[in-house]
Amino acid sequence: MxxxxxxxxxxxxxxxMILFVAMPIISIVTQSLFVPxxxxxxxxxxxxxFKCEEVTVIDQDATADLRASSPLGxxxxxxxxxxxxxxxxxxxxxxxxxxxxxxxxxxxxxxxxFYRAMAFxxxxxxxxxxxxxVLGLMIALAVNxxxxxxxxxxxxxxxxxxxxxxxxxSLILFWMIDSRGVLGNLISYLxxxxxxxxxxxxxxxxxxxxxxxxxxxxxxxxxxxxxxxQTLPKDQLESAQIDGATRWQQVRYVxxxxxxxxVTFVALIQLMDNFRVFEPIIGFAAxxxxxxxxxxxxxxxxxxxxxxxxxxxxxxxxILGVAILLSPVLVQTWRDFKGKT
Amino acid sequence: MAAASERRSLSLRLAxxxxxxxxxxxxxxxxxxxxxxxxxxxLDFFSIENWxxxxxxxxxxxxxxxxxxxxxxxxxxxxxxxxxSVINTFIVCxxxxxxxxxxxxxxxxxxxxxxxxxxxxLLIAALIFRAVPPITLVSGYLLPxxxxxxxxxxxxTIIVLVAINQPFTLWMLHSFFQNIPKELDESAxxxxxxxxxxxxxxxxxxxxxxxxxxxxFSFLLAxxxxxxxxxxxxxxxxxxIPAINAFLGTTxxxxxxxxxxxxxxxxTAPLFVMVMFFQRxxxxxxxxxxxxx
Numbered sequence: 005m006x007x008x009x010x011x012x013x014x015x016x017x018x019x020x021m022i023l024f025v026a027m028p029i030i031s032i033v034t035q036s037l038f039v040p041x042x043x044x045x046x047x048x049x050x051x052x053x054f055k056c057e058e059v060t061v062i063d064q065d066a067t068a069d070l071r072a073s074s075p076l077g078x079x080x081x082x083x084x085x086x087x088x089x090x091x092x093x094x095x096x097x098x099x100x101x102x103x104x105x106x107x108x109x110x111x112x113x114x115x116x117x118f119y120r121a122m123a124f125x126x127x128x129x130x131x132x133x134x135x136x137x138v139l140g141l142m143i144a145l146a147v148n149x150x151x152x153x154x155x156x157x158x159x160x161x162x163x164x165x166x167x168x169x170x171x172x173x174s175l176i177l178f179w180m181i182d183s184r185g186v187l188g189n190l191i192s193y194l195x196x197x198x199x200x201x202x203x204x205x206x207x208x209x210x211x212x213x214x215x216x217x218x219x220x221x222x223x224x225x226x227x228x229x230x231x232x233x234q235t236l237p238k239d240q241l242e243s244a245q246i247d248g249a250t251r252w253q254q255v256r257y258v259x260x261x262x263x264x265x266x267v268t269f270v271a272l273i274q275l276m277d278n279f280r281v282f283e284p285i286i287g288f289a290a291x292x293x294x295x296x297x298x299x300x301x302x303x304x305x306x307x308x309x310x311x312x313x314x315x316x317x318x319x320x321x322x323i324l325g326v327a328i329l330l331s332p333v334l335v336q337t338w339r340d341f342k343g344k345t
Numbered sequence: 346m347a348a349a350s351e352r353r354s355l356s357l358r359l360a361x362x363x364x365x366x367x368x369x370x371x372x373x374x375x376x377x378x379x380x381x382x383x384x385x386x387x388l389d390f391f392s393i394e395n396w397x398x399x400x401x402x403x404x405x406x407x408x409x410x411x412x413x414x415x416x417x418x419x420x421x422x423x424x425x426x427x428x429x430s431v432i433n434t435f436i437v438c439x440x441x442x443x444x445x446x447x448x449x450x451x452x453x454x455x456x457x458x459x460x461x462x463x464x465x466x467l468l469i470a471a472l473i474f475r476a477v478p479p480i481t482l483v484s485g486y487l488l489p490x491x492x493x494x495x496x497x498x499x500x501x502t503i504i505v506l507v508a509i510n511q512p513f514t515l516w517m518l519h520s521f522f523q524n525i526p527k528e529l530d531e532s533a534x535x536x537x538x539x540x541x542x543x544x545x546x547x548x549x550x551x552x553x554x555x556x557x558x559x560x561x562f563s564f565l566l567a568x569x570x571x572x573x574x575x576x577x578x579x580x581x582x583x584x585x586i587p588a589i590n591a592f593l594g595t596t597x598x599x600x601x602x603x604x605x606x607x608x609x610x611x612x613t614a615p616l617f618v619m620v621m622f623f624q625r626x627x628x629x630x631x632x633x634x635x636x637x638x
Contacts, residue, residue: 005459009540013455014467016448017511024508025474028485035484143368146361156624158365161373163620163627168376169569171586172609175593176375179382179606184391186378186399219371224631231632251357280478283571286590298480298572305483305576312484319481326476334469341465 029323036084036316038077043067077313084317091321092116118318121295125325127210128296129278132217137270139218140225141263145255147226148233159227166223174287177216209293216284221277225270232266233259275329280322297322376613383610384413387603417607421592427608429581430588434568437503437584441567442560445507445514450556452511453518454544458527468519471512479509480572490577497579505577506567513566514559520633521555522548558630561623568616585612 005013044066050059086093099112113119147158165173180187183201192200202208236259244254260267282298285291291299297318304315378399382390385405392398402412409416421427456464486505490496529551530543538546568585575587583591589612592605620627 005455005540007461010455010459010461013451013540013544017452017515018467020448020504020508021471021474021511024486024505025477025482025512028482029477031485031488032481035488142364146365146368149358149361150365158369159628160620160624161369163624164376164617165372167565167616167620167627168613169571169586169616171571171590172612175589175605175609176379176613179390180375180378182391184393186396189392189396223372227628227631231628276476280480282480286571289593298478301480301484302572302576305487310487312487315484319484322481323477326478330473330476334473337469337472 032316032319034076035312036320037079037081039080039084039313040077041067041070041074042078044070084313085321088116089314090118090317092118117295117300118321121297121300124210124294125279125281125296128214128217128281129275129329131214132221132278133271133274135214136218136222136274137225137267139222140270141229141260141267143222143226144229144233145259147230159230162223162226164223165220168220170220170283171287173220174216174284177212177219178288181212203289206293209288209290213281213284213288213290213294216288217278217281221274224274228266228270229263232263236262272330272333276326279326279329297325376617379606379613380610383417383603383606384415385603386414386416387601390603390606417603418611420601421604421607421611425592425604425608427585427588427611430583430585431611433499433578433582434584434586436499437506437574438564438567440499440503441506441510442563444503445510445563446556446560448507449511449514449518449559450552451544453515454522454548456515456519457522457525458530458540468516471515475512475516478572479570480576482509483573483576486577496577497582499578499582502574502577502582505573506570509573510563510566514563517559517562517630517633518555521559522552525551554626557623558626558633561619561626562630564619565616 044063045060046063046066047058047060049056051057085091088095095116096113099109103109103112114123143162147155147162150158168176179185181191181202182188183192183203188202191202192198202212240258240262241254244258249257280298281296282302285294285296285299286302291303295303301315301318301322304311304318382399385399385402386408388404389398389402392404395403398404405414406412408414456467487496490501495501525548530538530540530547533543533547534540571586571590574584575590578584578587580591585608589605589608592608593602
């Protein structure tokens with residue numbers, strides 16, 4: 005295909021991605037370096053019938069002029085990144101100097117919003133991802149040994165938690181684990197504690213969010229691994245059986261190596277998706293116990309005061325986090341590409 | 346010897362079957378439970394004294410004279426005008442699917458037929474864009490959209506969703522078009538067709554299976570989105586998912602949480618039907634990216 009033809013074919017999709025994905029990324033980087041202008045104040049003499057006094061008022065004209073002349077706001081370099089709501093350099097340094105032990109330092113770190121969100125996001129990502137891969141593999145192996153007729157039905161029901169809207173799925177689970185819901189009743193019965201409420205406890209809330217994460221993404225791992233099992237080399241399995249390999253050894257030394265590329269694929273996709281965890285926090289009304297980076301952005305943007313600068317800075321930091329997670333894959337792709345040509 | 350292995354496989358079979366059943370209950374029970382409970386009153390669905398109330402509907406019966414009631418659905422659809430959000434959702438989904446497939450087939454086809462080096466870089470750029478969480482882009486949209494006075498309306502949201510969706514669509518369709526033999530359109534070009542005519546007359550008739558699979562995922566993305574739609578749509582143009590979220594804020598105070606339950610069930614139903622009819626396409630779409638590497 006000639007360059008010119010390629011250009012016209014690719015133009016619509018390329019334009020859409022440049023305008024609505026690439027440009028916004030540039031725009032958030034720019035916005036995160038500026039803060040909105042503060043109102044210009046002036047002092048005027050306000051004379052009543054008895055005495056004159058000096059009052060400070062907002063100079064509307066000057067403020068409007070300033071905002072019109074530089075609409076982006078005041079350029080502050082990396083001030084937003086280092087403030088208390090983000091990387092909080094001053095507070096971290098302070099804690100490092102004054103904290104008597106490492107534990108106390110981390111407690112102090114945990115009180116800063118960005119690091120708290122980071123802690124939850126990373127815990128969620130790195131607990132959910134391996135757990136859902138293991139669960140997905142177990143389901144795939146179990147379903148693969150079922151009768152052919154039953155498999156279709158099993159896959160149908162297994163797809164539901166993944167296909168359903170994240171907010172809807174998390175609400176459905178949340179209503180069940182509510183202290184008045186069926187699972188909440190069961191849990192407090194099992195724990196023999198009628199006042200047990202998931203909503204009141206941070207560790208329990210984290211656990212329920214992680215269980216939601218595994219529940220909603222395990223089907224994806226299952227379907228991918230199940231497809232991989234269909235292409236399993238039969239002769240290798242047979243020779244393993246002839247050599248007297250046990251069931252477990254067959255899985256360990258034949259099946260898992262065969263599925264390894266798929267495990268990498270699922271891990272990559274899920275690391276990316278779990279890092280942006282957001283909807284379950286809304287659905288579980290968990291913001292008192294667990295916040296993620298995406299939740300902070302959403303919270304800054306919502307409401308009457310849209311804090312664009314703060315949200316932009318968090319967005320840039322989130323994208324950097326995704327980039328770090330993704331970098332091994334990109335390096336690998338680059339090596340493969342160079343190897344090919 | 347043979348007997349021992351038989352016996353082991355029997356216990357193993359019991360264990361695997363038991364495991365599958367437990368998983369199926371985990372996967373399906375929450376949906377069944379919520380569907381059943383959505384026809385009850387709040388005191389039954391969230392029952393403090395006795396959890397079996399949610400099954401039998403004791404309070405529902407004493408209030409409405411029957412153990413099933415559609416009052417939650419009436420409240421959500423009529424009183425809170427959920428039907429508006431449903432219509433908005435289907436407008437958004439339809440437009441997103443049609444637009445992103447049109448743009449995606451052209452782009453994906455071009456990527457699969459051009460042997461130049463830049464196609465690799467374009468695909469890598471698309472992969473990076475796919476990895477960027479949509480919520481991080483929203484702060485970049487707000488200022489210009491306010492400035493141009495296009496915030497809050499459906500077309501803006503549709504274009505944004507299409508753009509966010511493009512990287513994935515491109516990857517799917519690119520790998521799909523690569524499986525269509527190049528000789529097909531090459532021979533059409535030898536016969537005097539331009540590239541576009543070859544695409545129009547030779548490729549379009551055979552591309553539908555891949556396009557339908559990709560379209561399903563575009564639909565899911567538009568249907569399931571919460572971050573972008575809730576930030577970019579004004580209250581009167583809300584789609585279903587932000588509307589459900591808004592229910593949570595307003596109804597919990599009024600004790601009408603059953604409105605939200607009914608709305609949640611209503612929003613799940615189309616997905617349920619979709620999985621029922623397109624299960625094979627969804628599975629093949631999920632594995633298409635994986636099997637290739």
